[in-house]
Amino acid sequence: MFLRISFLALAALLVSGCANNSPVLGNKNISYGDTKAVETVTNEFGSTDLQMIAESMTRSLAQSGVLQGRPVVQVYDVKNKTSEYIDTREITTSIKTQLMKTGAARFASDNNAMDSQVDQLKLQNQSGLYKKSTVAKTGNMIAAKYRIEGSISSIVKRSEDYKDVFYKFSLQLIDVESGLAEWMDEKEIRKTTER
Amino acid sequence: MRFKLIAVGALALLAGCATPPPPEPGSAASKVVAMGKTKNIVVGAMRVARENGYMTVSVQLSNTSFNNKNMYYRFAWLGPEGFPIAEEESWKSLTLYGEQTRFLPAIAPTPKAVDFRLEINTP
Numbered sequence: 599m600f601l602r603i604s605f606l607a608l609a610a611l612l613v614s615g616c617a618n619n620s621p622v623l624g625n626k627n628i629s630y631g632d633t634k635a636v637e638t639v640t641n642e643f644g645s646t647d648l649q650m651i652a653e654s655m656t657r658s659l660a661q662s663g664v665l666q667g668r669p670v671v672q673v674y675d676v677k678n679k680t681s682e683y684i685d686t687r688e689i690t691t692s693i694k695t696q697l698m699k700t701g702a703a704r705f706a707s708d709n710n711a712m713d714s715q716v717d718q719l720k721l722q723n724q725s726g727l728y729k730k731s732t733v734a735k736t737g738n739m740i741a742a743k744y745r746i747e748g749s750i751s752s753i754v755k756r757s758e759d760y761k762d763v764f765y766k767f768s769l770q771l772i773d774v775e776s777g778l779a780e781w782m783d784e785k786e787i788r789k790t791t792e793r
Numbered sequence: 794m795r796f797k798l799i800a801v802g803a804l805a806l807l808a809g810c811a812t813p814p815p816p817e818p819g820s821a822a823s824k825v826v827a828m829g830k831t832k833n834i835v836v837g838a839m840r841v842a843r844e845n846g847y848m849t850v851s852v853q854l855s856n857t858s859f860n861n862k863n864m865y866y867r868f869a870w871l872g873p874e875g876f877p878i879a880e881e882e883s884w885k886s887l888t889l890y891g892e893q894t895r896f897l898p899a900i901a902p903t904p905k906a907v908d909f910r911l912e913i914n915t916p
Contacts, residue, residue, distance in 0.1 A: 660847060701903075758901045
């Protein structure tokens with residue numbers, strides 16, 4: 599009897615010991631990292647640069663006091679004047695998202711979203727498919743009081759021992775009616791690789 | 794007997810050294826979270842103000858050694874209940890030259906921030 603119980607206990611122990619209760623499935627060489635970590639894999643434009651630029655510009659603009667009364671802003675794509683490929687739309691998307699979260703501004707449809715907006719208005723008003731009381735009326739879109747424009751440029755220098763990249767990101771807020779620049783800021787980033 | 798007393802005294806002193814008193818709530822030291830060794834990096838005065846509704850902070854950092862020091866930092870912004878009120882900031886890299894003192898400026902991401910923590914990490 600004792601032998602049988604011991605055998606059962608040992609079997610149960612072995613089974614529970616072998617049970618895999620890890621929530622991970624797949625290759626152990628792949629792992630999720632900290633999205634906010636300082637990325638220095640290469641000295642090309644990277645995630646840390648994008649995050650630092652968006653953070654710095656958004657906070658400077660929100661705190662400047664120019665955006666009183668949640669004005670409507672239109673964001674234009676950032677001009678890439680560097681020699682490398684940078685998805686500048688992601689910079690404006692991040693700035694827009696962070697400004698939206700602060701509640702400092704509202705955003706008009708930008709150039710890329712305008713086609714979809716016009717298509718949807720046309721579809722609702724011209725197709726005859728929708729119940730009239732639910733159709734969005736034309737002529738009610740809110741025009742932007744300000745527009746945001748920016749650019750990113752770089753100076754790259756190489757020697758036998760070093761590669762130095764200097765990025766300069768500029769952003770400005772312009773009053774559409776007067777054409778006056780009401781706010782402007784810059785963010786400079788230097789990345790050096792020692793070979 | 795005397796030896797025992799000395800031993801007890803030494804132990805008490807050691808225990809005292811091992812657990813420094815926690816920083817006073819609200820003090821500058823209570824707002825710094827050091828991760829890893831921060832030898833030769835001294836966090837000094839902190840200036841806190843509210844500009845156009847947003848909390849702005851300036852923190853004095855000094856390198857007490859003759860050598861350059863690299864460090865990483867980020868701010869965490871807290872609401873009235875003491876919990877973070879915005880997404881985590883990205884870590885930033887900073888070089889302090891030998892014996893240099895710098896001021897780290899920061900602006901809260903939202904007007905709701907009432908307090909902050911400065912997280913410091915050294916490579």
